């Protein structure tokens with residue numbers, strides 16, 4: 066199984082997770098900028114976070130053979146704080162950077178006027194930068210939130226195939242598919258969506274424009290849920306090719322619209338092979354646990 | 358003249374892009390920001406010396422070299438080196454320094470390496486003036502090198518001990534940078550002018566480090582030999598520093 070996890074917050078995860086991801090076939094990840102659990106109070110904490118996504122986290126992932134990419138945005142929750150909204154002025158320069166494959170996560174949290182404004186502004190930035198958009202759907206009032214999301218996307222003039230609407234479930238998947246956008250599903254240990262319900266959705270809607278992620282973060286989550294979904298698909302009679310489409314080709318096709326995905330093996334790692342035990346790669350300090 | 362050798366074969370799309378980007382910077386120095394961000398996507402990320410340095414950590418990558426060339430083009434565009442020692446020269450230095458600090462601060466890891474390697478290229482071209490009379494550019498380079506040397510990414514540390522670091526870092530900072538390379542498992546061939554700058558104190562630090570590694574039952578990097586006055590082996594007694602420390 067080769068896997069691109071299109072939505073995973075690796076800054077919140079350990080090196081054990083990177084090892085497990087690589088061993089399970091995850092060769093590339095996309096880390097969307099999001100809320101950190103603790104509210105930010107200034108632009109500086111955003112830019113330090115964005116910089117760490119493009120610097121330290123990319124380096125850390127590469128030590129384990131994983132290609133790390135990011136999506137950059139002001140998230141909907143913090144769009145409601147005027148101290149945070151100032152970061153909007155900084156976002157366009159981040160959208161030019163290597164490895165930034167979309168604007169995201171944008172969308173709604175509580176569906177306030179401030180969220181409307183910030184969402185629309187960032188859709189414009191995506192258009193300007195030629196990037197696709199990763200949209201988060203709200204946890205509360207999800208169906209209405211999804212409808213409003215799709216309306217705003219339509220009004221923005223952005224082509225629907227450049228939009229991935231995430232955290233979907235049985236109630237709103239049809240809306241998103243009918244709009245022509247990509248449908249994303251976050252497979253969690255006990256909420257949102259699990260791998261068996263996911264398989265049922267794939268049986269009902271097919272494997273086109275369907276994308277599965279672990280959305281693993283600092284909450285209760287499992288970075289291997291993409292793999293588990295692939296296994297559940299195989300057990301339910303889907304082919305290896307179907308699994309490859311959902312776990313690799315679909316997320317690659319979506320993010321490749323950025324022209325900014327890097328998928329060749331990290332130097333020192335061979336495609337499809339585990340790293341050779343005992344072989345140290347030049348400068349692999351994280352791998353060896355050194356803190357210089 | 359742009360003196361940076363990028364290793365990009367002439368006539369390839371990467372070389373064509375770089376030529377256009379360099380000409381663009383000559384016309385409009387502000388265009389360097391976008392060129393810096395897109396360099397790796399246009400010229401690739403291959404190591405400059407794949408045989409000995411497959412990760413491009415020690416000697417850098419093609420995009421590092423392309424960015425260094427952009428730094429040289431930027432320096433030329435704002436007039437660095439044209440009026441050395443004059444007011445016009447000092448203004449150009451300050452302008453270039455401010456631009457390079459911003460490129461570094463707003464850059465990702467690879468862009469930061471590119472700025473550091475750009476300082477190397479300016480050093481080798483003789484644009485930075487004599488040691489001991491720090492210009493605005495040298496002061497900026499030292500500030501950025503200090504930042505890079507705090508990083509845990511070995512490619513940044515390696516990029517800070519090239520010709521610029523060898524010429525301008527103070528001895529204490531330089532020694533710690535060299536020891537950090539050893540600590541991170543990066544070949545000391547990353548360091549320019551190692552034999553000229555290595556001193557007894559660095560030898561002592563290296564021997565102490567070797568002793569610590571042996572005490573932990575770990576191997577001693579072969580490179581450490583280059584730093585110690587005596588030949589080091591893994592079975593040397595651990596109190597060797599007591600008999601050979603000079604400072």
Ligand SMILES: [Zn+2]
Nearest residue numbers: 097099170280
């Ligand atoms: Zn998320």
